[in-house]
Amino acid sequence: MKRESPGARAAQALIEGVGNTPLVELQIAQRAGRGARIFAKLESVNPGGSVKDRPVARMLLEAVAAGRFVGGRRLLDSSSGNAGISYAMLGAALGVPVTVVMPGNASQERLDRIAAHGAELVLTDPIEGYDFALREAHRLATEQPERYWYCDQYSNPDNWRSHYEGTGAEILAQFDAAAGALPDAFLAGVGTGGTLTGVGRRLREARPEIHIAAVIPETFPGIEGLKPLGHPGDIVPKILDESLIDERIAVTLDEAVAVCRELTAEGLFVGPSSGAFVQGALRLAASGRFRTIVTVLSDTGERYTSTGMWRRRLGDSRRQLP
Amino acid sequence: MSTIKVRIPMPLRTYTGGAGEVEVEARDVREALAALGAAHDGVLARVLSAEGELRQFVNVFVGSRNIRSLEGLSTPLAEGDVVAIVPAVAGGTMKARERRLIELKARIPEVSPQEAIALQGRGAALVDVREADEIAQGSAPGALRLGRGFLELRVEEMVPDPARPIVVMCGTGTRSLFAAEDLARLGYASVCSVAGGFARWKSEGLPVEVPFALDRSARERYSRHLLMPEVGEAGQTRLVRSKVLLVGAGGLGSPAAYYLAAAGVGTLGLVDHDVVDRSNLQRQILHTDARVGTSKVASARQALEALNPAVRVAGHEAHLTSANVEEILGGYDVVVDGSDNFPTRYLVNDACVKLGIPNVHGAVFRFEGQVAVFWPGRALHPGPCYRCLYPEPPPPEYAPSCAEAGVLGVLPGVIGLLQATETVKLLLGIGEPLVGRMLYFDALRASFSELTLERDPHCRYCGTGREFPGYIDYEQFCARAAA
Numbered sequence: 001m002k003r004e005s006p007g008a009r010a011a012q013a014l015i016e017g018v019g020n021t022p023l024v025e026l027q028i029a030q031r032a033g034r035g036a037r038i039f040a041k042l043e044s045v046n047p048g049g050s051v052k053d054r055p056v057a058r059m060l061l062e063a064v065a066a067g068r069f070v071g072g073r074r075l076l077d078s079s080s081g082n083a084g085i086s087y088a089m090l091g092a093a094l095g096v097p098v099t100v101v102m103p104g105n106a107s108q109e110r111l112d113r114i115a116a117h118g119a120e121l122v123l124t125d126p127i128e129g130y131d132f133a134l135r136e137a138h139r140l141a142t143e144q145p146e147r148y149w150y151c152d153q154y155s156n157p158d159n160w161r162s163h164y165e166g167t168g169a170e171i172l173a174q175f176d177a178a179a180g181a182l183p184d185a186f187l188a189g190v191g192t193g194g195t196l197t198g199v200g201r202r203l204r205e206a207r208p209e210i211h212i213a214a215v216i217p218e219t220f221p222g223i224e225g226l227k228p229l230g231h232p233g234d235i236v237p238k239i240l241d242e243s244l245i246d247e248r249i250a251v252t253l254d255e256a257v258a259v260c261r262e263l264t265a266e267g268l269f270v271g272p273s274s275g276a277f278v279q280g281a282l283r284l285a286a287s288g289r290f291r292t293i294v295t296v297l298s299d300t301g302e303r304y305t306s307t308g309m310w311r312r313r314l315g316d317s318r319r320q321l322p
Numbered sequence: 323m324s325t326i327k328v329r330i331p332m333p334l335r336t337y338t339g340g341a342g343e344v345e346v347e348a349r350d351v352r353e354a355l356a357a358l359g360a361a362h363d364g365v366l367a368r369v370l371s372a373e374g375e376l377r378q379f380v381n382v383f384v385g386s387r388n389i390r391s392l393e394g395l396s397t398p399l400a401e402g403d404v405v406a407i408v409p410a411v412a413g414g415t416m417k418a419r420e421r422r423l424i425e426l427k428a429r430i431p432e433v434s435p436q437e438a439i440a441l442q443g444r445g446a447a448l449v450d451v452r453e454a455d456e457i458a459q460g461s462a463p464g465a466l467r468l469g470r471g472f473l474e475l476r477v478e479e480m481v482p483d484p485a486r487p488i489v490v491m492c493g494t495g496t497r498s499l500f501a502a503e504d505l506a507r508l509g510y511a512s513v514c515s516v517a518g519g520f521a522r523w524k525s526e527g528l529p530v531e532v533p534f535a536l537d538r539s540a541r542e543r544y545s546r547h548l549l550m551p552e553v554g555e556a557g558q559t560r561l562v563r564s565k566v567l568l569v570g571a572g573g574l575g576s577p578a579a580y581y582l583a584a585a586g587v588g589t590l591g592l593v594d595h596d597v598v599d600r601s602n603l604q605r606q607i608l609h610t611d612a613r614v615g616t617s618k619v620a621s622a623r624q625a626l627e628a629l630n631p632a633v634r635v636a637g638h639e640a641h642l643t644s645a646n647v648e649e650i651l652g653g654y655d656v657v658v659d660g661s662d663n664f665p666t667r668y669l670v671n672d673a674c675v676k677l678g679i680p681n682v683h684g685a686v687f688r689f690e691g692q693v694a695v696f697w698p699g700r701a702l703h704p705g706p707c708y709r710c711l712y713p714e715p716p717p718p719e720y721a722p723s724c725a726e727a728g729v730l731g732v733l734p735g736v737i738g739l740l741q742a743t744e745t746v747k748l749l750l751g752i753g754e755p756l757v758g759r760m761l762y763f764d765a766l767r768a769s770f771s772e773l774t775l776e777r778d779p780h781c782r783y784c785g786t787g788r789e790f791p792g793y794i795d796y797e798q799f800c801a802r803a804a805a
Contacts, residue, residue, distance in 0.1 A: 129332030
C-alpha cells in the first residue's frame with residue numbers, strides 16, 4: 001500500500017513488516033491419530049506481536065488517507081489488549097495520536113507496552129467486563145466527536161478486508177506449496193469477527209466446500225480476545241459473517257492453556273486463544289473428517305507471563321506422583 | 323464472622339440474578355467464596371478448580387490487593403471488607419444486555435398499558451410473549467398468548483396481515499422489546515412494546531383474565547408433547563379439552579383408549595354393554611384376569627384412571643340403538659368405531675354423518691386389519707362415509723366375527739393404535755388424516771397398502787344435497803343381507 005502522507009512514508013518499512021507470516025505445520029496433530037495435518041499462521045512474528053497488526057495497519061492507513069486525523073483528532077477504540085498495542089505502535093510510527101479504552105484487568109504487559117508508545121489509556125472497572133470498555137469508547141466518541149475519530153474495529157470493514165487480502169490470500173498461496181492442495185477445514189475464533197470473516201470468505205471462494213469452524217470460549221474467566229457467541233445478550237459483531245460458520249466448538253481456558261504448554265515443545269510460544277484454536281483443530285482432526293486443517297496462532301505467549309500460565313504449578317507436580 | 327461485600331464480575335452475574343454485589347458472612351476468602359457458592363448455584367465452579375484452588379486466570383482482590391500476594395484463599399477478612407472476583411485477562415464475555423436494551427429502546431416505540439388497550443380497540447393485535455406459567459397467573463383480555471420461544475414460528479398463523487399493528491407485552495417491558503424487534507424483522511410494519519409490561523398493567527388496575535393453562539403435573543406428564551411445536555401448549559390444551567367416544571371397549575377400543583388416555587384426551591366415552599370374558603384377555607388389554615365377569619366399562623374405567631387420573635371416563639353401559647345413539651354420540655369431537663358387528667357399524671356411521679362427527683373406523687379379521695376416517699362433514703376436503711364404501715352389509719359367511727374366525731391377539735393392538743393416532747391428529751388438526759383413504763395391514767406379509775376411497779355422490783346418507791333419511795332397523799337390515 002502506497003500512501004502519500006509523510007507519516008506513512010516514514011513508517012513504510014514497519015508497515016511492510018506486517019503480514020506475510022510463516023505457515024507452520026503442527027506436530028501436535030499426531031495426537032489426534034487420524035492422519036490429519038494441522039497448519040497455522042504464526043502471527044506472533046508481526047511487529048506488534050499479534051495478528052491485530054493486520055487490521056489495525058489497514059484501518060489506520062485508510063483513515064489517514066481519508067483525512068480522519070486532520071486538525072489533531074485522535075484515533076479512539078476499545079481493545080482488550082492486542083489491538084491496543086497495534087494502535088499504539090503503528091499510531092506512533094504514523095504520527096497519529098491514539099486513545100485506547102481498556103478494562104483495568106488487561107495484563108500488565110499490555111498496559112506497559114501501550115503506555116510506552118505514548119498512547120493515552122482509559123481504564124474501565126474490570127468488574128464490569130469488556131463490554132463496559134466498549135460502551136465507554138462509544139460514549140467518548142459520541143460526546144467528543146471533534147476530539148476523537150472512532151475506529152470501531154467491530155464494525156470497520158477494513159478489519160475483515162485485511163484478512164481477506166492478507167491472511168486468507170497468504171494461506172491459499174502457502175498451503176498450495178506446503179500441502180499441494182487447499183485446506184479441508186479452517187478454524188478461528190471470534191473477537192471482532194475480522195479473521196473469521198475475511199479469511200473465511202477468501203478460502204470459501206477458493207474452495208466452496210471448505211468446512212469452517214468457530215471456537216467458542218467458556219464465559220468465565222474467558223479467553224483473552226475471544227467472544228462467546230450464542231448466549232442470549234451476546235453481541236454479534238457487525239462485521240462477523242455468521243453464515244460462514246458450519247460448526248461451533250466449545251473450548252475451556254484450561255484446555256487452551258494445556259495445549260499452549262504442549263506447543264512449547266515444538267518451539268512455539270503462543271497465547272491462550274492460539275491454544276484454544278489448536279485444541280479446536282485437534283477435535284476436527286480427531287473426527288477423521290478432514291485431511292488438512294488450517295488455523296491461526298494469534299499472538300505471542302510473552303504477553304501472558306504475568307498471569308502465571310507458564311509457571312509450573314503445584315498441581316502439575318502433584319499429578320505426577322504415583 | 324464479618325459481613326463482607328463480594329463484587330461479582332459481569333459474566334458471573336448470570337448466576338446471581340444480575341446482582342453486581344452479594345453480601346456474605348465469612349472469616350476468610352475461602353469462607354466468603356463458599357458462602358457465595360451456597361447462595362448462588364454455579365458460581366463456584368467458575369472460580370475454583372475441582373481441587374478447591376483458585377482457577378488460573380481468576381484473581382480475587384481484597385480491597386486493592388490480590389490474594390495471590392497475600393495468604394491466598396486463607397486471607398483473613400474483617401468487617402466491611404470488599405472482595406472482588408476479577409478475570410486475570412480482559413476480553414472474554416460481551417454480555418451486552420444493557421447496551422442492546424438502550425439500542426432497542428431507541429428503535430422500538432413504547433406505549434403505556436392504557437394506550438395498549440386503546441390500540442387493541444382500534445384493531446391492533448396485543449401479543450403476550452410471557453411463558454405459560456406466567457400467563458397462568460393472569461393475562462390481558464383478548465391477548466394472543468404466544469410465548470417468546472415460538473413467537474416467530476407461530477405468529478404468522480395468528481396475525482397473518484403484516485400491516486396489522488402489533489402491541490407486544492411481557493412481564494416488565496424488557497423481553498417485549500426483544501420480541502418486538504424480532505417481529506419487525508419478520509416484516510410487521512408497526513410494532514410497539516408495552517412499557518412496564520403486565521406488572522404495570524395490573525398495578526394500574528386494568529382488566530385481567532386467567533386463561534386455562536396446564537398445571538405443573540400436567541406439564542411434566544405431557545412434557546414430550548410440549549417439546550414438539552406441532553403439539554405444544556396449545557395442542558395439549560386442545561387434547562385436554564377434547565372428548566372422544568369409543569364404541570366398544572374390546573380389542574380395538576382397549577389399545578386406542580389406553581393411548582388416548584395417556585395422551586391426555588380429557589374425556590373418554592366408552593360404549594359397551596358386555597362383561598369381561600377370559601377369552602377377551604388375549605387382546606383386550608384394558609381388562610385383567612381378576613376382572614373377568616365384571617362389566618367392560620367398569621373394568622376399562624379402572625385401568626384408564628390408574629394410568630391417568632386426570633382423564634374423565636364417561637361410561638355408557640348400553641346397547642347402542644337408533645333411540646339412544648344421538649344422545650350418546652352428541653357432544654363428542656371424534657368417534658372411534660371399534661365395534662364387532664354390522665348393525666352397530668351402520669348405526670354409528672349414520673349418526674356420525676348426521677351429527678357431522680368424524681368416524682375413525684377400524685376392523686380386524688384373523689391376520690388383517692383396516693383403518694379409515696369417514697368424514698363427509700369435513701369442511702375443506704370431505705371424504706366418503708362407510709355407506710359410500712359398503713352400501714349393503716355383506717352376507718355373514720363373508721364376514722365372520724372374531725368369535726367365529728379367530729384373530730391374532732396383537733393385531734387389534736396395531737389397528738387400534740392407528741385409530742388412536744388418527745384421532746390425535748384430528749383433534750390437533752395436524753398432518754393428513756386417512757380421509758378418502760383406507761390403510762390396509764397384512765400382518766403375515768408385514769405389509770401396509772393403501773386404497774383410495776371415493777365419495778359416492780348419490781350415497782343415501784352423505785350424498786351431496788341429501789337430507790338425512792332417518793335411522794332404520796339395523797338388525798333387520800343386516801339380517802336381510804344374511805337371508
